[in-house]
Amino acid sequence: MEKSIFYHAGCPVCISAEHEIISLIGAEQVEVVHIGEERTRIAEAENAGVQSVPALLTPNGQVLHLNFGAAIEAVKG
Amino acid sequence: MEKSIFYHAGCPVCISAEHEIISLIGAEQVEVVHIGEERTRIAEAENAGVQSVPALLTPNGQVLHLNFGAAIEAVKG
Numbered sequence: 240m241e242k243s244i245f246y247h248a249g250c251p252v253c254i255s256a257e258h259e260i261i262s263l264i265g266a267e268q269v270e271v272v273h274i275g276e277e278r279t280r281i282a283e284a285e286n287a288g289v290q291s292v293p294a295l296l297t298p299n300g301q302v303l304h305l306n307f308g309a310a311i312e313a314v315k316g
Numbered sequence: 317m318e319k320s321i322f323y324h325a326g327c328p329v330c331i332s333a334e335h336e337i338i339s340l341i342g343a344e345q346v347e348v349v350h351i352g353e354e355r356t357r358i359a360e361a362e363n364a365g366v367q368s369v370p371a372l373l374t375p376n377g378q379v380l381h382l383n384f385g386a387a388i389e390a391v392k393g
Contacts, residue, residue: 243340255378256380258376259374259376259378259380260380262374262375262376263320263340263341263345263374264340264341268340297336297339297340298339299335299336299339301332301336302383303333303336303337303382303383304382304383304384305380305381305382306379306380306381307381
């Protein structure tokens with residue numbers, strides 16, 4: 240199965256959600272991307288439909304926004 | 317592992333999220349509860365920290381609100 244991508248920005252809500260997701264679906268099934276650090280991937284996240292972080296892009300191309308840490312606009316700064 | 321519980325209220329956002337979650341973690345790992353129909357479980361969801369649906373209560377007791385379908389207050393009606 241293709242991996243999911245977990246986009247986050249290092250916020251406490253992000254870290255908590257990351258732990259839950261990895262616990263639920265396994266670290267080997269998720270690529271974790273810190274868009275505050277890997278800023279070149281912000282556009283990729285936006286194009287996928289990510290509006291806030293933390294968010295999980297599933298292998299089906301669907302975005303699950305998990306709780307609310309920060310709007311992507313705030314990450315862009 | 318203890319199961320997660322996916323609380324929803326039958327809304328389109330809920331159904332979409334349910335498909336993704338089951339695809340990600342497997343139907344046997346998730347109990348699906350429609351709190352619009354199983355109204356006796358609304359209090360249980362609220363006590364667990366569910367503020368809106370769809371939401372996933374993980375085996376760790378953490379709540380992941382997945383996108384936004386409806387506030388639990390709206391489900392209570």
